[in-house]
Amino acid sequence: MRITKALSAALLALGLAAGPAAADSSPSPEPSGGSGAPTEAGTSFRTAAEMEQGRTATASGSTGDYLYWSFPADTGQRPTVTATVKLPPSQSGRQTWQVDVYDGLRRRQACQYGAQTRTAAPGGSTVELSCTLRTVRSWSEPWADDPLPGTYYIRLTVVGLTQDDLGLPVSTEVRVESKDIGGAAAVDGSLAKPLVPGIAVTSADEDSGDGKSAAAVLSAIDPDDGWSSGWWTDRWVWTAIGGMLAALAGIGGYVLTRGPGRPSRVPPAG
Structure with missing residues (x-):
């Protein structure tokens, strides 16, 4: 149940991150x-x-x-x-x-x-x-x-x-x-x-005739939205998405390879 909630939250975060990138890549009306x-x-x-x-x-x-x-x-x-x-x-x-x-x-x-x-x-x-x-x-x-x-x-x-x-x-x-x-x-x-x-x-x-x-x-x-600063691109968004996917893959691999949990110890009868 915890794994399912974690995956749902991660997918929601991915959707929110990808939304602005998709909006930026769409052509603006000319x-x-x-x-x-x-x-x-x-x-x-x-x-x-x-x-x-x-x-x-x-x-x-x-x-x-x-x-x-x-x-x-x-x-x-x-x-x-x-x-x-x-x-x-x-x-x-x-x-x-x-x-x-x-x-x-x-x-x-x-x-x-x-x-x-x-x-x-x-x-x-x-x-x-x-x-x-x-x-x-x-x-x-x-x-x-x-x-x-x-x-x-x-x-x-x-x-x-x-x-x-x-x-x-x-x-x-x-x-x-x-x-x-x-x-x-x-x-x-x-x-x-x-x-x-x-x-x-x-x-x-x-026009003022002051002789300067x-x-x-x-x-x-200039471009309609001004000159870009050069440091921000949608590559940052996809880099963050790749990092989150790698983290999810690591969590999934850990869950699949750790095996069933150990049984709790029962204290010996006195």
Whole structure:
């Protein structure tokens, strides 16, 4: 009876511990596209248009332009960048477009999978590109190029076309979605600060006209729930569950192997 009560209490504790982990791993609703998304792109890293994940950014430009956007990515996320280029009907030859993703240190990040470069045949109307990055880590060796939390940059441009098509107008759509990998990608250690470099230099008091020196303005886009501290992941929950299961296995093994209890001693008759 005592063993049954102990097992019931342990199972109840496991259920309570696993509940928050399951709730954290479920995808949160994302904001609908079109609301607050940029309608133009930057022409360099410093002027990249800021966008949030889960929203669709649009921009118009000319064939041959470099179009830049930036977005935040936090620890445990695996971002996927998708881009759609709507080509003009007057194009005369093939066009090859490419999307590249850079981290906050402007290091080009390799795509884990996806069609990063595609060629549209003459008369084609659209080109669809995608790039899925590796999972963002909370910490990495200085010599490694692992994705780290902070600002990421998207660069979209044409890399191959005929001279007659140079300068033709195009319209683009860019969207970023992330899958939360969670504790499966957790590592020991974390950055002191996310890699969010300055993207413009303006005067903090330029409207007041007091003549103070200019200060760097950092990216205004952060994750919805803020930057993670780097030490808490659902790996802690599953580690605790594993420890409790090991303790239960030890109790069960002891009960099964100790054998029947010894009979109480009967004092000899006087």
